[in-house]
Amino acid sequence: MINYIWLFFILSSVVIAFFNNTIQDVFHAILSSCEQAVSISIGLIGIMAFWLGLMKIAHASGLMNLIARILSPLIHLLFPEIPKNNPVQADITMNISANALGLGNAATPFGIKAMEGLQKLNTHDKKTASDAMCTFLTINTAGVQLIPVTAIAILASLNADNPTDIIIPTIITTLSALIIGIIFVKGLIKIFPKKVSREEKIQ
Amino acid sequence: MISFISVAFIPLLICFFLIYGTCKRVPVYETFTQGAKEGFEISVRIIPYLVAMMVAVGMFRASGAIDLLAKWANPFLTWLGIPADLLPLAIVRSLSGSGARGIFAEIAATHGADNPITKTAAVMLGSSETTFYVLSVYFGSVGITKFRHAVSAGIIADLAGIIIALIVSKIAFY
Numbered sequence: 001m002i003n004y005i006w007l008f009f010i011l012s013s014v015v016i017a018f019f020n021n022t023i024q025d026v027f028h029a030i031l032s033s034c035e036q037a038v039s040i041s042i043g044l045i046g047i048m049a050f051w052l053g054l055m056k057i058a059h060a061s062g063l064m065n066l067i068a069r070i071l072s073p074l075i076h077l078l079f080p081e082i083p084k085n086n087p088v089q090a091d092i093t094m095n096i097s098a099n100a101l102g103l104g105n106a107a108t109p110f111g112i113k114a115m116e117g118l119q120k121l122n123t124h125d126k127k128t129a130s131d132a133m134c135t136f137l138t139i140n141t142a143g144v145q146l147i148p149v150t151a152i153a154i155l156a157s158l159n160a161d162n163p164t165d166i167i168i169p170t171i172i173t174t175l176s177a178l179i180i181g182i183i184f185v186k187g188l189i190k191i192f193p194k195k196v197s198r199e200e201k202i203q
Numbered sequence: 204m205i206s207f208i209s210v211a212f213i214p215l216l217i218c219f220f221l222i223y224g225t226c227k228r229v230p231v232y233e234t235f236t237q238g239a240k241e242g243f244e245i246s247v248r249i250i251p252y253l254v255a256m257m258v259a260v261g262m263f264r265a266s267g268a269i270d271l272l273a274k275w276a277n278p279f280l281t282w283l284g285i286p287a288d289l290l291p292l293a294i295v296r297s298l299s300g301s302g303a304r305g306i307f308a309e310i311a312a313t314h315g316a317d318n319p320i321t322k323t324a325a326v327m328l329g330s331s332e333t334t335f336y337v338l339s340v341y342f343g344s345v346g347i348t349k350f351r352h353a354v355s356a357g358i359i360a361d362l363a364g365i366i367i368a369l370i371v372s373k374i375a376f377y
Contacts, residue, residue: 002350016267033254037250048242052238052242054217059238060227063223129352134350142357158311180363189352
């Protein structure tokens with residue numbers, strides 16, 4: 001599916017650019033987007049190193065195991081595929097809490113650590129997402145945030161009378177979208193589970 | 204107050220990690236540097252995935268496709284009573300975080316910060332994550348190229364979010 005989405009974006013933009021006479025802009029967008037992608041990745045190195053360092057301490061001290069054990073029942077509801085008391089449950093918890101608190105640049109390293117943990121549990125085809133990964137990314141793309149900091153900051157900078165009155169509508173919206181996303185992904189997983197190779201079935 | 208809590212939270216969390224580690228006799232400095240080493244590798248690993256996604260999104264936005272869509276959908280949106288200005292934001296917020304912030308700032312500047320349209324836009328902006336960025340970074344970090352249901356579930360959740368944002372804002376701000 002992602003192949004077609006990617007193809008669609010690129011083909012449609014070139015076709016439309018010819019009609020709109022924006023082919024020059026499209027050409028420049030290619031160059032600037034490449035640069036932007038690299039600068040985002042490079043910009044991540046520092047904060048990524050920092051949080052991964054701290055996470056290593058948390059893992060080595062057994063703190064992550066402790067968190068995993070406490071929250072295991074809750075995480076197990078959403079991710080029945082993950083074995084109980086697996087430290088990846090703690091990584092998932094940390095990622096979701098960091099996102100909820102609006103700590104975007106801490107959430108990414110936690111999330112990537114969680115993805116590495118899930119990849120270890122992923123059976124045979126390591127290029128195909130596991131069921132747990134689909135659920136995990138559905139939660140992440142829904143972007144549940146208790147306080148929509150960016151939106152409030154922009155409203156406040158424009159002298160809105162009451163910038164915080166968007167908080168409750170935003171929470172209602174984001175939670176409903178999350179629930180719909182989870183129901184949808186769980187349904188899809190049930191109908192189309194990840195195919196298991198013949199060798200694994202025999203085992 | 205809110206910003207104070209989120210600012211103070213991180214340093215306190217760091218202290219807690221370090222104190223807990225030291226109590227458990229973990230050599231904190233050495234362990235930290237070992238873990239931090241991975242930061243470079245992971246960041247570099249996601250570059251190809253990020254380049255692929257951001258180029259496609261960048262081209263799409265530069266081509267004027269979104270304005271064209273907005274023009275086509277305008278009569279339909281007016282019929283439904285949805286402000287047409289919100290459509291570009293609804294599309295871009297799943298594709299580009301900085302793009303969505305830019306469009307939001309534009310809406311706020313044209314309509315004023317207290318206008319219900321601006322408030323609705325704020326709810327739209329705050330209630331979602333940049334789906335395609337998250338997918339490419341997270342899947343890219345472990346080398347997964349077949350995203351399976353994560354794409355459709357992400358898109359459905361985004362669509363649902365847009366519709367719910369419109370309904371909730373209609374009740375809250377009009």
